[in-house]
Amino acid sequence: MKRFLIIGAALAGLLAGPAHAQSPDKILNASYDIARELFAALNEAYVAKNPGKSIDQSHAGTSRQARAIVEGLEADVVTFNQVTDIDFLVRNGFVTDDWQADFPNQASPFYSLPSFLVRAGNPKNVKDWDDLVRDDVKVIFPNPKTSGNARYTYLAATAYAKEKFNDDQEKVSEFVAKIFDNVPVFDTGGRAATTTFVEREIGDVLITFEAETRGIAKEFGTDKFELVVPSVSLLAEFPVAIVDRVVDKRGSRDFAKSYLEFLYTPEGQTIAAEYGHRVHEPEVAAKYKDQFPEVRLATVEDVFGGWPKVQEEHFASGALLDKLYGNR
Numbered sequence: 001m002k003r004f005l006i007i008g009a010a011l012a013g014l015l016a017g018p019a020h021a022q023s024p025d026k027i028l029n030a031s032y033d034i035a036r037e038l039f040a041a042l043n044e045a046y047v048a049k050n051p052g053k054s055i056d057q058s059h060a061g062t063s064r065q066a067r068a069i070v071e072g073l074e075a076d077v078v079t080f081n082q083v084t085d086i087d088f089l090v091r092n093g094f095v096t097d098d099w100q101a102d103f104p105n106q107a108s109p110f111y112s113l114p115s116f117l118v119r120a121g122n123p124k125n126v127k128d129w130d131d132l133v134r135d136d137v138k139v140i141f142p143n144p145k146t147s148g149n150a151r152y153t154y155l156a157a158t159a160y161a162k163e164k165f166n167d168d169q170e171k172v173s174e175f176v177a178k179i180f181d182n183v184p185v186f187d188t189g190g191r192a193a194t195t196t197f198v199e200r201e202i203g204d205v206l207i208t209f210e211a212e213t214r215g216i217a218k219e220f221g222t223d224k225f226e227l228v229v230p231s232v233s234l235l236a237e238f239p240v241a242i243v244d245r246v247v248d249k250r251g252s253r254d255f256a257k258s259y260l261e262f263l264y265t266p267e268g269q270t271i272a273a274e275y276g277h278r279v280h281e282p283e284v285a286a287k288y289k290d291q292f293p294e295v296r297l298a299t300v301e302d303v304f305g306g307w308p309k310v311q312e313e314h315f316a317s318g319a320l321l322d323k324l325y326g327n328r
Contacts, residue, residue, distance in 0.1 A: 024252040028056045030065045030075035033189035034212045038275040061189040062148040076256045079240045082148035083307045099241040108237035109263040110277040114156040115210035116228035124204045128230045129160040133178040140203035142193040149190035153207045156234035159298045214276030235297045
C-alpha cells in the first residue's frame with residue numbers, strides 16, 4: 001500500500017540528518033508524521049518547475065522533529081502542524097522570532113481540523129465528541145506528548161467540553177480524561193495511529209486531521225471506512241518556516257524561500273486540496289468547496305488565549321496534560 005511504502009524513503013531522509021547533501025541545490029524539509037504523500041506530490045511539482053533542484057524529506061512527530069534539529073538534524077525548512085514546535089526552534093536560536101511574518105496567513109499555507117474516521121456502517125454510531133466517552137467506544141489517536149496531531153485532538157476535545165460544561169474545569173477534565181481512558185494504545189505519531197486503526201484493526205474511531213481521514217477513505221474505500229465530521233472542531237494550522245541557522249550555514253536561503261512560497265501558489269494550493277487540506281487561495285478554495293463539509297471551527301486564540309498560554313497551561317512540564325496522564 002503506497003501510503004505506507006513511503007515510510008522507508010522518509011526514514012532515509014531522517015537518517016541522512018546533518019550529512020544531507022551540502023549543495024545548496026538540495027534542501028531538507030522536516031515535516032509532520034502524516035504528510036508523506038502530500039509532500040511527495042508537492043516536491044515533484046516544484047522540481048518539475050525548477051530543474052536541478054531536489055528536496056529530501058524527514059517525517060516524524062513535529063515535537064520530535066524540532067528536538068532533532070536542535071540536536072543536529074540540518075533541516076533547511078520545517079513544515080510543521082503546530083506553532084509551539086517552531087517556537088521551540090525560536091527559543092533555541094534556529095528560527096527568527098518574526099517567522100510568522102515571512103509568509104501569508106501567519107506562515108500557514110493550508111489548514112485542517114481534528115476529525116473522525118469510523119468503520120463502514122458506523123457500527124458504534126459515532127457522531128460527535130460525546131460519543132467518545134461511552135464505555136463501548138474505543139478511540140485511537142497518538143500520544144499528545146510526542147504528536148502535534150494528537151495535541152490538536154486534545155485541544156479540540158477540551159474546547160468542546162469547555163463549551164458543553166460552561167467552562168467548569170473539573171467537568172472538562174473529567175470529560176477529556178474519559179476519552180483518554182478509552183484509548184487502548186498511544187502511538188508516538190499520527191501515521192502509527194493510522195496503522196493501528198487501519199491495519200491492526202484496533203479501535204472503533206480514529207481521530208486525526210481531516211486530510212488524513214480523507215486520504216484513508218480514498219485509498220482503502222468507503223466500503224471500509226466512513227468520514228465523520230464533529231459538530232465543532234479546532235482550526236489546525238500548518239505553519240512553515242525557514243531554519244535560519246541552517247540555511248545561512250549552507251547558503252540555501254533563496255531555495256528554501258522559493259520552496260515555501262510554492263506552497264502558496266495556485267498549483268501548490270491545488271495539490272494540497274487534492275490531498276484533503278483546506279486552502280486559502282480563493283479560486284482553489286471555491287473549486288474544492290463541495291468536498292469539505294461545513295463545520296464550526298474554534299481557534300486556539302479564542303478558546304485558550306493563544307499558543308504561548310496553551311504551552312504554559314497545558315503542555316509545559318507539570319501542566320494540565322501531564323496531570324491528566326498522571327491519573328491514567
